[in-house]
Amino acid sequence: MPTRSNEQLCRLAQAGDTAARDILLENNLGFIRKIALEQYRSMGLDENDIGIDLEDLVQEGSIGLLNAIPLFDAGRGMKFLTYSAPAIRNAMTDCIRAALAQFEQRMVDKKDGPGFQRVYLDDILSDDERMLRIEAIADPHSRTPEQIYIQKEQLTELYAALDKLTAREQTYLLYRYGFTDGIEHPLIGAALHFHLSESRTKKVEGEAMDSLRGKLPGGSDTMVSSG
Known part of the structure; x- marks a missing residue:
């Protein structure tokens, strides 16, 4: 053919x-x-x-x-x-x-097993590691000075808000939106990573995002990835 x-x-x-x-x-x-x-x-x-x-x-x-x-x-x-x-x-x-x-x-x-709720969110990051991730600003190359300034201001506000969340909420959001490894993970990917059910992951994310909105100026819900 x-x-x-x-x-x-x-x-x-x-x-x-x-x-x-x-x-x-x-x-x-x-x-x-x-x-x-x-x-x-x-x-x-x-x-x-x-x-x-x-x-x-x-x-x-x-x-x-x-x-x-x-x-x-x-x-x-x-x-x-x-x-x-x-x-x-x-x-x-x-x-x-x-x-x-x-x-x-x-x-x-699995009666004798650990059960499904192996919530890795409870294995929270150390303070030093968490701060390193929060302070990791995206590479500014190929953007105008104005864009760099605006994004840096937004990131500064975002990182300040993240630092006010609980360690558990931070751990979830840092992974979900790519601060951990540079990959923005879909919700089901976060469920797999943290060994949560999909419905439980939605609830965790909703609670974390509500907390983040409350800490951001003006209640913005914009989440910025690290890469």
């Missing part, structure tokens, strides 16, 4: 050409793997034991791409990868969410 675009392959696949479908998937495995790696890193899947590896995400993303084929409408002028990317990401997230739910249940059912 001559080289065809994603959109051409998709039209053939929609008409029942299984070879075109397979080629479409093969041609875009690199794209799927890139998304999988981003998800794997941002959700800290290498730091927990829920049983998902990178290849699991690649497989789920591949299924997401295949499921997007019959729904794609080339007449709208959208590229196939642009259309299928949300389906790929959602398939991976659904896989992680299902694995997290199973992990929670295993921990609850």
